[in-house]
Amino acid sequence: MDKLSFPTEVVIFEVGPRDGLQNQREFIPTDKKVELINKLVAAGCKKIEVTSFVNPKWVPQMRDAKEVCARIERREGVVYSALIPNLKGLELALEAGLQEVVTIISASESHNKKNVNRSISQSLKEIEEINRIASENNVRVRSYIATAFGCPIEGDVPEEKVIDIALALEESGSYEISLGDTTGMANPIKAFELPKKLFKRLKHATLAVHYHQADGMEFANILASLQAGVPVFDGAAGGLGGCPYAPGATGNVATEILVEMFNRMGIKTGIDLNLIKECGRFAKSICNSCITN
Amino acid sequence: MDKLSFPTEVVIFEVGPRDGLQNQREFIPTDKKVELINKLVAAGCKKIEVTSFVNPKWVPQMRDAKEVCARIERREGVVYSALIPNLKGLELALEAGLQEVVTIISASESHNKKNVNRSISQSLKEIEEINRIASENNVRVRSYIATAFGCPIEGDVPEEKVIDIALALEESGSYEISLGDTTGMANPIKAFELPKKLFKRLKHATLAVHYHQADGMEFANILASLQAGVPVFDGAAGGLGGCPYAPGATGNVATEILVEMFNRMGIKTGIDLNLIKECGRFAKSICNSCITN
Numbered sequence: 001m002d003k004l005s006f007p008t009e010v011v012i013f014e015v016g017p018r019d020g021l022q023n024q025r026e027f028i029p030t031d032k033k034v035e036l037i038n039k040l041v042a043a044g045c046k047k048i049e050v051t052s053f054v055n056p057k058w059v060p061q062m063r064d065a066k067e068v069c070a071r072i073e074r075r076e077g078v079v080y081s082a083l084i085p086n087l088k089g090l091e092l093a094l095e096a097g098l099q100e101v102v103t104i105i106s107a108s109e110s111h112n113k114k115n116v117n118r119s120i121s122q123s124l125k126e127i128e129e130i131n132r133i134a135s136e137n138n139v140r141v142r143s144y145i146a147t148a149f150g151c152p153i154e155g156d157v158p159e160e161k162v163i164d165i166a167l168a169l170e171e172s173g174s175y176e177i178s179l180g181d182t183t184g185m186a187n188p189i190k191a192f193e194l195p196k197k198l199f200k201r202l203k204h205a206t207l208a209v210h211y212h213q214a215d216g217m218e219f220a221n222i223l224a225s226l227q228a229g230v231p232v233f234d235g236a237a238g239g240l241g242g243c244p245y246a247p248g249a250t251g252n253v254a255t256e257i258l259v260e261m262f263n264r265m266g267i268k269t270g271i272d273l274n275l276i277k278e279c280g281r282f283a284k285s286i287c288n289s290c291i292t293n
Numbered sequence: 294m295d296k297l298s299f300p301t302e303v304v305i306f307e308v309g310p311r312d313g314l315q316n317q318r319e320f321i322p323t324d325k326k327v328e329l330i331n332k333l334v335a336a337g338c339k340k341i342e343v344t345s346f347v348n349p350k351w352v353p354q355m356r357d358a359k360e361v362c363a364r365i366e367r368r369e370g371v372v373y374s375a376l377i378p379n380l381k382g383l384e385l386a387l388e389a390g391l392q393e394v395v396t397i398i399s400a401s402e403s404h405n406k407k408n409v410n411r412s413i414s415q416s417l418k419e420i421e422e423i424n425r426i427a428s429e430n431n432v433r434v435r436s437y438i439a440t441a442f443g444c445p446i447e448g449d450v451p452e453e454k455v456i457d458i459a460l461a462l463e464e465s466g467s468y469e470i471s472l473g474d475t476t477g478m479a480n481p482i483k484a485f486e487l488p489k490k491l492f493k494r495l496k497h498a499t500l501a502v503h504y505h506q507a508d509g510m511e512f513a514n515i516l517a518s519l520q521a522g523v524p525v526f527d528g529a530a531g532g533l534g535g536c537p538y539a540p541g542a543t544g545n546v547a548t549e550i551l552v553e554m555f556n557r558m559g560i561k562t563g564i565d566l567n568l569i570k571e572c573g574r575f576a577k578s579i580c581n582s583c584i585t586n
Contacts, residue, residue: 001294004485004517187557188516192297215550216509217557220516223481224297257508264480264510 006226009268011047012255013178013208013234014040016283017068018049018083019252020240022061024287030064032286034071039282040237041075043275045255049102052083053092069096081142085116090130094137101134103127103174104144107162108151111182115146124168131173143174144210148194149221150185159194166198170205177205178234181221184214184250191221195228208232213239213250219261222253226267233258237276238283256280299519302561304340305548306471306501306527307333309576310361311342311376312545313533315354317580323357325579327364332575333530334368336568338548342395345376346385362389374435378409383423387430394427396420396467397437400455401444404475408439417461424466436467437503441487442514443478452487459491463498470498471527474514477507477543484514488521501525506532506543512554515546519560526551530569531576549573 017037021028037050050072056063065082074080081100082093093101105123106112112120131141147154148162166177179194195207209225211218211234222233239254256277262269310330314321330343343365349356358375367373374393375386386394398416399405405413420436427434440447441455459470472487488500502518504511504527515526532547549570555562 001298001520002489004482004520005294187554189297189558196295213509215547215553216506216512217550217554219509219511219513220554223513223516227294227297254508257510260508261480261510261513265482 004227006265007229007231007267009231010226010262011232012045012258012269012271013047013049013232014045014237014255015049015210015234015252016040016236016238016240016255016279018052018062020236020238020283021287022052022059023242023249024061024240026287027061028286030067030071033064033068036237036279036283036286037068037072039275039279041073041078043279044269044271045276046077046270047079047081049081049083052085053089053096054083054085066092066096069098084130086126087130087133090133094139098139100140100142101130102142102144103130104146105165105169106146106151106182107157107165108147108154110153111147111151114153120165124165124172127169127174128172135173141172141174142176142178143169144178144180145169146180146182148179149181149187149190150183152183152185159190159197162194163198163201166205167201170202175205176208176232177202178208178210178232180210181212181214181218182249184212184218186211186214186221187217188220188224191224192228195225195230199229206232208234210234211253212241213253218253219257222258222261236283238280238287240283240287254280297520299558300522300524300560302524303519303555304525305338305551305562305564306340306342306525307338307530307548308342308503308527308545309333309529309531309533309548309572311345311355313529313531313576314580315345315352316535316542317354317533319580320354321579323360323364326357326361329530329572329576329579330361330365332568332572334366334371336572337562337564338569339370339563340372340374342374342376345378346382346389347376347378359385359389362391377423379419380422380426383426387432391432393433393435394423395435395437396423397439398458398462399439399444399475400450400458401440401447403446404440404444407446413458417458417465420462420467421465428466434465434467435469435471436462437471437473438462439473439475441472442474442480442483443476445476445478452483452490455487456491456494459498460494463495468498469501469525470495471501471503471525473503474505474507474511475542477505477511479504479507479514480510481513481517484517485521488518488523492522499525501527503527504546505534506546511546512550515551515554529576531573531580533576533580547573
């Protein structure tokens with residue numbers, strides 16, 4: 001091999017307004033959330049997870065989900081998504097007029113139970129139903145597989161488990177599967193081999209990776225997944241994320257560093273580096289208790 | 294390509310006691326430097342740049358170079374090196390009984406002038422003389438090429454320039470060439486292709502890479518160089534380095550994160566992860582004004 005091989009163009013899926021902000025201690029005013037989302041779109045982001053429709057008792061930061069969706073600019077060509085933990089969330093997302101919803105399931109039983117209080121098979125059934133209703137409403141479903149590279153409770157997660165879940169999600173109708181390294185346990189070998197194996201098994205669903213910070217090692221994982229041919233990378237402006245109450249949960253990969261690395265490699269993202277850096281600074285500035293690791 | 298390909302064993306060249314400490318504002322007591330070096334050896338480091346023999350007027354932090362060399366434990370199988378900027382430095386290193394010295398030259402004329410106040414051809418001549426005298430004294434010479442992946446003054450540095458310098462260094466007798474990304478300008482393509490090209494041209498010199506922090510992107514570069522077959526990686530415990538007076542100069546890659554990534558990939562380093570993490574904490578604790586970026 002004389003040259004590294006990788007896609008010449010990738011999509012950045014921006015999760016900052018949801019995954020970056022959801023665990024911030026202080027409530028961030030709706031105005032600021034709307035401003036962040038509009039700035040991200042102005043920087044060139046085409047796919048944004050703007051909020052989540054989740055019980056405000058569990059995630060009070062996202063209690064303004066409906067307002068956020070009502071107040072953001074809706075630009076043509078931009079996909080505005082929201083995380084939904086269940087059918088109730090789907091209902092609210094449909095009312096808010098979103099084109100896409102995002103589901104979450106863990107590859108580890110213990111983490112799935114802790115995260116969404118369901119078994120994996122219960123979650124899969126619910127996501128099937130979500131896909132059915134979403135499809136009737138012309139809404140697309142994106143699906144996260146959390147702890148895809150390792151679980152803070154169970155340790156190693158067998159690749160076959162992740163593959164089975166991914167295939168079930170595709171079968172349900174999810175158009176994209178995003179492999180989440182929830183607590184930064186991946187390594188470049190897994191980051192290369194798991195997508196490679198999935199590409200052989202998936203029929204039409206696209207594949208994304210969702211890395212969290214791991215002292216910089218996340219960028220080795222990103223390069224490895226890129227070499228495996230992964231075309232979609234999740235990031236959060238400012239590297240926000242993590243949970244002030246859960247020391248194991250680190251921030252997301254910073255979108256502006258992703259864009260910088262791709263720029264240096266000549267890979268197109270459609271995002272303006274200076275504007276996304278400004279989004280990163282703005283995102284950090286609106287978080288009083290931001291965890292950026 | 295179904296699997297990433299890389300060496301199953303690598304050498305870590307620890308530069309913390311020199312590159313990590315040299316620019317710290319407050320003088321670090323000799324005792325602490327000696328303790329750090331002994332701890333690094335206890336953690337399994339086999340190659341350590343312990344100090345530099347440089348004019349104390351320019352680098353006051355290293356004014357105890359002779360004492361450091363006199364007081365560290367000398368364990369068999371461990372190579373203790375020192376950076377030397379010139380023939381005078383070599384003389385002092387020989388007096389201190391070191392088995393190895395390290396020279397530095399930049400691939401960019403402007404940076405070389407600024408760094409060592411010589412033209413590249415003057416530097417090459419001096420390194421040739423250093424190699425001649427070192428060889429007579431059974432001392433090995435390792436050679437850095439700074440700004441090998443880009444120069445903060447000149448910008449892009451042509452690969453042919455780096456290759457020519459590397460070949461001249463090898464011709465002079467240097468046994469190892471370490472490619473320095475002095476201000477974090479590398480990207481994975483260069484980090485892969487430059488070593489690949491050098492492997493084809495070098496006859497016997499080994500190749501190392503010396504990355505500085507670049508918001509995590511350095512780990513993508515490390516993975517790329519690893520895939521190119523580079524067998525030696527420079528690191529500084531605690532990620533120390535950079536210069537409090539030069540904002541462009543970032544800290545070194547932290548040795549403990551290097552070891553963690555290699556461990557996760559099953560690559561042997563011979564270094565104990567917990568002990569090297571402890572070295573990282575200790576290194577940071579002895580720096581009052583440490584820049585860890």
